[in-house]
Amino acid sequence: MSEINQGKIEEAVKLILEAIGEDPEREGLLDTPKRVARMYTEIFSGLNEDPSEHFKTIFGEDHEELVLIKDIPFYSMCEHHLVPFYGHAHVAYIPKGGRVTGLSKMARAVEAVAKRPQLQERITSTVADSILDTLDPHGVMVIVEAEHMCMTMRGVKKPGSKTITSAVRGVFQTDQAARAEVLSLIHSS
Numbered sequence: 001m002s003e004i005n006q007g008k009i010e011e012a013v014k015l016i017l018e019a020i021g022e023d024p025e026r027e028g029l030l031d032t033p034k035r036v037a038r039m040y041t042e043i044f045s046g047l048n049e050d051p052s053e054h055f056k057t058i059f060g061e062d063h064e065e066l067v068l069i070k071d072i073p074f075y076s077m078c079e080h081h082l083v084p085f086y087g088h089a090h091v092a093y094i095p096k097g098g099r100v101t102g103l104s105k106m107a108r109a110v111e112a113v114a115k116r117p118q119l120q121e122r123i124t125s126t127v128a129d130s131i132l133d134t135l136d137p138h139g140v141m142v143i144v145e146a147e148h149m150c151m152t153m154r155g156v157k158k159p160g161s162k163t164i165t166s167a168v169r170g171v172f173q174t175d176q177a178a179r180a181e182v183l184s185l186i187h188s189s
């Protein structure tokens with residue numbers, strides 16, 4: 001994975017400012033290209049991160065029951081318009097063979113996947129598949145709820161509309177009661 005080229009971002013931001021008829025040399029905008037370059041380096045840092053790396057922390061704990069980490073906040077950038085979409089992710093899994101990972105690792109994986117130009121569906125399935133591939137659990141369920149600024153501040157302009165996506169793997173695909181348990185726990189306060 002290549003590192004982020006801050007110089008190129010600076011040049012591009014300067015060009016955009018010129019293209020919209022602004023003066024990139026006016027005082028208020030002088031440092032803007034550098035600031036945006038630093039900001040993009042931060043908000044796209046997930047491009048240089050493999051979410052699966054986080055699941056190397058494994059505790060040999062004999063718990064083959066549901067683990068749910070809910071309401072994990074995230075901010076991402078829609079890859080079509082490069083404006084934010086943001087919301088919460090809920091990650092549930094049923095460990096197998098003592099492969100229980102650290103709770104914070106779920107949030108770290110969400111963060112790594114969100115900090116890229118993204119689609120909500122891809123965040124959802126990438127998180128689910130990285131857990132499935134590394135921990136080989138009985139099942140994984142990831143639900144993401146988000147508001148897309150490309151649907152609120154521009155375009156169709158529907159503030160308050162939410163998109164909900166899910167990725168369901170393993171036993172959750174066939175066990176309706178297990179799925180229902182996750183959904184009711186997510187919606188309980």
Ligand SMILES: Nc1nc2c(ncn2[C@@H]2O[C@H](COP(=O)(O)OP(=O)(O)OP(=O)(O)O)[C@@H](O)[C@H]2O)c(=O)[nH]1
Pocket residue numbers: 078079080118119120121148150151155156
């Ligand atoms: N499936 C999916 N679509 C998304 C996501 N984020 C933004 N979009 C949609 O991507 C689509 C891009 O549509 P286009 O017709 O190519 O672009 P556009 O003319 O700017 O579309 P409008 O937003 O309808 O004005 C829009 O319908 C967005 O709502 C996402 O995470 N998942």
Ligand SMILES: [Zn+2]
Pocket residue numbers: 078079080081082083148150151
């Ligand atoms: Zn968009």
